[in-house]
Amino acid sequence: MPHRKFFSYPFRVYIEDTDAGGIVYHANHLKYMERTRTEWLRAQGIDHYLFSGENNALDTSQLTNDQESLLKSSFSFVVHQLQITYHQPAIMDDLLIVTIEAVSCGAASFVLKQRIERDDTINGVVKRVIIATAAVTLACLNGKLKPRRLPDNIRDLVQLALQD
Amino acid sequence: MPHRKFFSYPFRVYIEDTDAGGIVYHANHLKYMERTRTEWLRAQGIDHYLFSGENNALDTSQLTNDQESLLKSSFSFVVHQLQITYHQPAIMDDLLIVTIEAVSCGAASFVLKQRIERDDTINGVVKRVIIATAAVTLACLNGKLKPRRLPDNIRDLVQLALQD
Amino acid sequence: MPHRKFFSYPFRVYIEDTDAGGIVYHANHLKYMERTRTEWLRAQGIDHYLFSGENNALDTSQLTNDQESLLKSSFSFVVHQLQITYHQPAIMDDLLIVTIEAVSCGAASFVLKQRIERDDTINGVVKRVIIATAAVTLACLNGKLKPRRLPDNIRDLVQLALQD
Amino acid sequence: MPHRKFFSYPFRVYIEDTDAGGIVYHANHLKYMERTRTEWLRAQGIDHYLFSGENNALDTSQLTNDQESLLKSSFSFVVHQLQITYHQPAIMDDLLIVTIEAVSCGAASFVLKQRIERDDTINGVVKRVIIATAAVTLACLNGKLKPRRLPDNIRDLVQLALQD
Numbered sequence: 001m002p003h004r005k006f007f008s009y010p011f012r013v014y015i016e017d018t019d020a021g022g023i024v025y026h027a028n029h030l031k032y033m034e035r036t037r038t039e040w041l042r043a044q045g046i047d048h049y050l051f052s053g054e055n056n057a058l059d060t061s062q063l064t065n066d067q068e069s070l071l072k073s074s075f076s077f078v079v080h081q082l083q084i085t086y087h088q089p090a091i092m093d094d095l096l097i098v099t100i101e102a103v104s105c106g107a108a109s110f111v112l113k114q115r116i117e118r119d120d121t122i123n124g125v126v127k128r129v130i131i132a133t134a135a136v137t138l139a140c141l142n143g144k145l146k147p148r149r150l151p152d153n154i155r156d157l158v159q160l161a162l163q164d
Numbered sequence: 165m166p167h168r169k170f171f172s173y174p175f176r177v178y179i180e181d182t183d184a185g186g187i188v189y190h191a192n193h194l195k196y197m198e199r200t201r202t203e204w205l206r207a208q209g210i211d212h213y214l215f216s217g218e219n220n221a222l223d224t225s226q227l228t229n230d231q232e233s234l235l236k237s238s239f240s241f242v243v244h245q246l247q248i249t250y251h252q253p254a255i256m257d258d259l260l261i262v263t264i265e266a267v268s269c270g271a272a273s274f275v276l277k278q279r280i281e282r283d284d285t286i287n288g289v290v291k292r293v294i295i296a297t298a299a300v301t302l303a304c305l306n307g308k309l310k311p312r313r314l315p316d317n318i319r320d321l322v323q324l325a326l327q328d
Numbered sequence: 329m330p331h332r333k334f335f336s337y338p339f340r341v342y343i344e345d346t347d348a349g350g351i352v353y354h355a356n357h358l359k360y361m362e363r364t365r366t367e368w369l370r371a372q373g374i375d376h377y378l379f380s381g382e383n384n385a386l387d388t389s390q391l392t393n394d395q396e397s398l399l400k401s402s403f404s405f406v407v408h409q410l411q412i413t414y415h416q417p418a419i420m421d422d423l424l425i426v427t428i429e430a431v432s433c434g435a436a437s438f439v440l441k442q443r444i445e446r447d448d449t450i451n452g453v454v455k456r457v458i459i460a461t462a463a464v465t466l467a468c469l470n471g472k473l474k475p476r477r478l479p480d481n482i483r484d485l486v487q488l489a490l491q492d
Numbered sequence: 493m494p495h496r497k498f499f500s501y502p503f504r505v506y507i508e509d510t511d512a513g514g515i516v517y518h519a520n521h522l523k524y525m526e527r528t529r530t531e532w533l534r535a536q537g538i539d540h541y542l543f544s545g546e547n548n549a550l551d552t553s554q555l556t557n558d559q560e561s562l563l564k565s566s567f568s569f570v571v572h573q574l575q576i577t578y579h580q581p582a583i584m585d586d587l588l589i590v591t592i593e594a595v596s597c598g599a600a601s602f603v604l605k606q607r608i609e610r611d612d613t614i615n616g617v618v619k620r621v622i623i624a625t626a627a628v629t630l631a632c633l634n635g636k637l638k639p640r641r642l643p644d645n646i647r648d649l650v651q652l653a654l655q656d
Contacts, residue, residue: 014195014198015198015202015347015349015353016195016199016353018347020343020347020348020350020351020419020420021343022348025343026522027344027520027522027526030522031178031180034518035176035180038179047257076513078513078578078581081575081577082575084573084574085572089637091348092348093211179513180511180519182512183510183512184512184514185404185406187406187473187512189507190407191355191358191359191362192355194354198354240349242349242414243354246354246411246412247410247412248409248411250408253473256512309351309417340527342527342530343526343530359508362506362508363506366506421539
């Protein structure tokens with residue numbers, strides 16, 4: 001699949017995501033954004049949670065449903081830093097569109113801008129409402145949870161997206 | 165949409181659903197089953213969390229993105245009883261298929277059988293694996309959280325499904 | 329600490345546990361019950377998620393803050409079956425008391441009854457209200473997620489509690 | 493209770509908070525921080541989720557276990573902005589200490605610094621490890637989810653803490 005500057009994925013808000021205030025609980029926006037990162041990599045043929053070697057995240061054509069792969073993984077991605085601004089509340093049954101835009105790429109980490117939005121229809125006109133905006137710094141760690149170099153194929157993906 | 169004996173909906177397992185044991189945390193299966201009940205009703209044109217009157221759950225053609233509707237609701241569904249058997253672990257990245265089958269319908273409650281399954285491909289053959297099975301009793305409550313009669317359109321839906 | 333027929337532990341309901349219906353989301357009761365099982369074993373000096381050998385769950389006097397122990401664990405407990413009845417809603421800020429009572433013990437599994445309750449003060453009189461009741465079957469699995477014999481010290485604990 | 497510059501509260505990590513990476517899932521740190529804010533206000537006799545009037549969050553001496561209070565609330569606090577840096581992973585069974593320090597106070601919002609820490613004992617010496625640090629901007633909204641002035645007693649609390 002060709003790389004793109006923006007990647008978007010939809011998620012439905014279910015009652016499990018809401019709180020007694022009637023809106024999506026503030027921590028759950030982070031889940032929607034993480035799911036989008038997973039789908040972004042899956043769209044490129046990369047399952048970034050299953051790793052087969054030192055330098056490359058696993059190509060999904062080699063994917064097995066095997067618990068041992070997870071345990072043998074020699075690296076993972078973790079969120080190092082995150083800033084989020086909540087603009088409008090999301091409520092139950094909303095269909096949210098979550099977006100990724102690459103911002104920068106270093107040796108062992110990269111930064112993404114992410115947006116959570118919703119299309120509202122008011123008087124027959126569709127208006128895109130911003131629910132939340134965020135900047136997320138992701139770092140690559142080895143099997144012992146220490147920093148390590150980004151896998152080649154993921155660095156290539158991020159840098160291609162930066163060029164758009 | 166015609167009523168059916170079985171209703172199925174797919175859900176992806178994301179890392180948020182898993183725990184340090186490497187599998188989907190046991191309470192999260194209940195979320196997948198609740199989402200499926202929501203989609204089952206949505207497929208019938210019913211958004212059961214937004215209610216406009218005493219006897220009918222709201223038809224989605226009248227749906228507005230309005231916080232007040234939620235607050236004015238004169239009833240809701242709650243789980244009264246649930247039994248679940250966990251057969252096989254679900255792991256990250258699984259695509260789970262969750263199913264509903266109506267079992268019985270009373271004046272103020274109804275019972276559904278639900279299954280969580282996954283299609284595994286082993287040596288090129290697709291095999292459906294059962295992750296979990298459950299029986300769920302749903303009760304209808306009024307605005308003061310006291311039992312009340314099922315809405316007519318939902319009782320009709322459940323009873324039609326029972327006839328299949 | 330002496331074994332007891334009943335073990336209780338308190339948990340506060342925070343907004344994260346509630347949903348747009350204003351009550352604790354039905355799946356979250358399972359979390360409170362799991363936390364209580366963890367505290368029950370901790371009270372006996374057993375941290376059941378860190379295992380050092382084939383036959384015994386780790387004594388907390390040997391506990392280290394070491395990620396590798398988790399990975400080297402040769403067994404874990406999982407919920408095999410669970411039945412829960414929801415009697416009264418729990419709401420935000422409730423202080424819930426969750427209880428364990430041992431029911432039976434087999435070679436590779438055991439059954440616990442659990443209750444979630446709340447003390448309400450009405451006209452100066454304290455009344456214990458039952459929020460939910462459950463029966464939980466826990467099975468012991470080895471490192472490959474296949475059934476295995478209960479650790480000796482945990483079987484001893486459950487059987488002592490049964491004798492009370 | 494006298495106001496203090498720093499408020500701390502402990503929380504245990506249970507398996508529900510962890511993910512398949514073996515560490516606390518990144519969104520769950522936000523839950524620990526929100527619980528601490530709730531306990532900070534509770535320690536001052538304020539239950540900020542139940543509101544009785546325009547200008548004051550409810551004093552807990554008037555607290556009732558009544559669902560209607562929640563619905564009649566004329567305001568709430570929401571997170572408007574949050575920045576978090578993840579320094580070290582938290583793992584299952586950790587006892588985390590979460591802290592609040594007031595940073596600034598405006599007419600309709602205030603900023604808190606929060607830290608999540610853990611005391612590790614290495615060679616008999618206790619060392620406080622920083623798990624995560626955050627800055628959280630909380631805004632006050634009215635019953636229609638629009639911005640409104642901070643309640644008097646909460647502004648007083650934040651400003652007293654700032655003076656320390």
